[in-house]
Amino acid sequence: MIKTAKKDDQPVKRLGTRKVPKEQRMIQILEVAGSIFSQQGFHSSSMDAIAEGAGVTKPLLYRYFGSKDALYLATITQVGNHLIDGLNALMAVPDPQARLKLIMASFMTFVERHREGWSVLYNEALTSVGPVGEKVTFFRNSFIEAAAKTIEQLVNKSKAVSSGKPGNKAMALAGIMVGAVEAGARWWIQHPETPIQDMQGMIEQFLMPGLTSQQLKL
Numbered sequence: 001m002i003k004t005a006k007k008d009d010q011p012v013k014r015l016g017t018r019k020v021p022k023e024q025r026m027i028q029i030l031e032v033a034g035s036i037f038s039q040q041g042f043h044s045s046s047m048d049a050i051a052e053g054a055g056v057t058k059p060l061l062y063r064y065f066g067s068k069d070a071l072y073l074a075t076i077t078q079v080g081n082h083l084i085d086g087l088n089a090l091m092a093v094p095d096p097q098a099r100l101k102l103i104m105a106s107f108m109t110f111v112e113r114h115r116e117g118w119s120v121l122y123n124e125a126l127t128s129v130g131p132v133g134e135k136v137t138f139f140r141n142s143f144i145e146a147a148a149k150t151i152e153q154l155v156n157k158s159k160a161v162s163s164g165k166p167g168n169k170a171m172a173l174a175g176i177m178v179g180a181v182e183a184g185a186r187w188w189i190q191h192p193e194t195p196i197q198d199m200q201g202m203i204e205q206f207l208m209p210g211l212t213s214q215q216l217k218l
Contacts, residue, residue, distance in 0.1 A: 079117035080139035148174035
């Protein structure tokens with residue numbers, strides 16, 4: 001069951017009604033949908049409000065996405081793909097310690113740039129079941145697995161990044177790391193006056209000593 005987020009007084013984004021290509025229009029609709037879903041929650045969000053904000057008719061909205069559930073899933077998918085694209089690029093960084101720091105920092109940078117999309121992805125959708133829950137679990141597990149592979153390489157520097165599944169201990173450590181970074185992101189959302197670079201520095205200072213400890217065994 002999808003939980004309903006608390007409403008706030010932020011204005012809903014609205015786009016113009018000028019004609020644009022279908023692909024671009026769909027991207028604009030997803031942007032508006034992400035804004036409304038993050039502010040009002042899934043159940044309180046209406047297709048009427050999304051259509052109005054996107055500058056399209058409600059029948060066109062249904063023609064593109066079929067249902068509110070499908071639109072919500074498409075919003076989740078778009079946000080998650082942005083996150084995974086950035087993560088895949090970081091996996092090419094050769095030094096595992098530098099890569100692990102970048103993985104932590106990139107998550108906070110993503111939250112800063114895609115605040116509303118992240119709110120949809122990690123607040124409501126994380127507790128959802130069905131296709132939405134499966135999609136969110138996939139994105140989150142991809143992030144944890146990338147961190148776990150990096151941690152394994154950090155402990156055993158002669159080891160190349162594996163295409164296989166990381167070990168249980170590495171996955172556990174990566175889960176702890178990702179959970180801490182997510183908690184930092186949620187705190188920053190409530191305290192945006194804190195510079196994002198300061199948050200990145202605090203997270204790194206808190207997590208890296210344990211993950212780079214000579215005593216760490218996997």
